[in-house]
Amino acid sequence: MSGKYKSLIENTKKEGGIFDVLLAIQKESNYVTKAGIVETAEAFGMSPAHVYDAASFYSMLRFEPPSLTEILICRGAPCHVAGAVEVIAAIEKELGIKIGEKTEDGKYSFDYTECLGQCQAAPTVLVNGKLYTDITPKDIPVLLEKGGTEESWKS
Numbered sequence: 001m002s003g004k005y006k007s008l009i010e011n012t013k014k015e016g017g018i019f020d021v022l023l024a025i026q027k028e029s030n031y032v033t034k035a036g037i038v039e040t041a042e043a044f045g046m047s048p049a050h051v052y053d054a055a056s057f058y059s060m061l062r063f064e065p066p067s068l069t070e071i072l073i074c075r076g077a078p079c080h081v082a083g084a085v086e087v088i089a090a091i092e093k094e095l096g097i098k099i100g101e102k103t104e105d106g107k108y109s110f111d112y113t114e115c116l117g118q119c120q121a122a123p124t125v126l127v128n129g130k131l132y133t134d135i136t137p138k139d140i141p142v143l144l145e146k147g148g149t150e151e152s153w154k155s
Contacts, residue, residue: 005039018044022055031062059114067102067109069144072126076115082122083136090137094144108144 005025012024018040025036032055034048041048055061071091073084092098095108102109118124121133125143132143 003035003039005036009039009043013043018046018051018054019058022051022061026061031065059112067106069108070126070128071108071110071144072113073099073110074114074116074118074122074124075112076119076122078119079123084123086137087123087125087135087140090140091144094140 005028008024008028009021012021021040021043022032022036025040026032029036037051037055038048040046041051044051052063056063073079073088073091075084088099091110095103095110097103097108097110100111113126116124116126116131118131118133123135125132125135127143132139135143
């Protein structure tokens with residue numbers, strides 16, 4: 001192993017497993033790179049296909065550069081019951097993309113995430129890692145305009 005992730009992998013490997021290494025690579029590069037997968041595979045004595053197969057199970061790992069604004073909506077049942085379907089439709093309409101896609105200009109991406117643990121305030125959305133609760137379709141234009149940058153964005 002001689003690539004750019006060598007010391008990162010060796011240091012992380014001491015304290016954890018493959019998942020910890022991939023999270024560290026993502027933290028450093030903003031996504032899990034092909035080189036990172038190859039070097040992780042070498043460090044753990046596995047094939048890159050096995051590392052990717054294991055890693056692709058986790059929705060929090062990205063395998064391509066993120067957009068400027070990453071929007072994630074909880075896919076849990078409480079969010080679904082509380083109106084996530086309508087929120088998804090509003091986001092898709094506003095951005096002109098479907099869930100799981102990125103806008104052509106790379107400014108926005110929209111996808112599901114696993115439960116965010118805020119079932120009492122469903123539906124919930126993460127915008128660049130910031131949690132927003134009790135989201136309704138009418139909130140979407142303001143949320144996207146603010147880009148998840150303001151503490152108090154809901155009127």
